[in-house]
Amino acid sequence: MRVLGVDPGLQVTGYGLLQARGARVRVVEAGVLRTNERQPLEARLHKLHGLARDLFRELAPEAIAVEDLYSHYRHPVTAILMGHARGVIFLAAAEAGVPVVSYGATRIKKSLTGAGHASKGQVQRMVQSALGLKALPEPPDVADALAAALCHCNVVARQTWK
Numbered sequence: 001m002r003v004l005g006v007d008p009g010l011q012v013t014g015y016g017l018l019q020a021r022g023a024r025v026r027v028v029e030a031g032v033l034r035t036n037e038r039q040p041l042e043a044r045l046h047k048l049h050g051l052a053r054d055l056f057r058e059l060a061p062e063a064i065a066v067e068d069l070y071s072h073y074r075h076p077v078t079a080i081l082m083g084h085a086r087g088v089i090f091l092a093a094a095e096a097g098v099p100v101v102s103y104g105a106t107r108i109k110k111s112l113t114g115a116g117h118a119s120k121g122q123v124q125r126m127v128q129s130a131l132g133l134k135a136l137p138e139p140p141d142v143a144d145a146l147a148a149a150l151c152h153c154n155v156v157a158r159q160t161w162k
Contacts, residue, residue, distance in 0.1 A: 014141025
């Protein structure tokens with residue numbers, strides 16, 4: 001199974017493709033998609049869409065895992081902008097014919113660390129450990145994307161065991 005985790009952001013979108021075979025999971029590729037913060041919103045969304053579309057075609061994932069959109073009421077504008085980026089990712093996935101699954105942040109964290117309110121650092125260390133990486137996945141956007149993909153792999157594995 002090939003699962004692409006995506007951490008949508010307007011300026012930086014993290015991604016990580018995992019290949020799962022039985023209990024073995026390995027990183028195929030991970031990185032970031034970037035837009036120019038000086039450009040207007042519509043240009044940035046167009047750029048993100050093109051980058052995501054090309055990435056999904058190149059990597060050919062069987063599923064895309066993302067974190068549910070959660071809005072902190074103190075930062076509604078940030079939540080709206082993230083929603084725009086997330087929508088573009090969903091559109092590119094639909095165009096590529098790849099199903100998207102969403103998981104709450106606490107579910108992702110709990111599936112990796114056992115605690116739903118783990119810190120970013122704890123998530124990075126658990127992703128590093130679970131995937132046998134020599135260094136912490138950087139930037140945190142990549143770690144978050146890999147965490148979403150790992151969560152989906154764990155969910156699918158549990159369903160298979162039943």
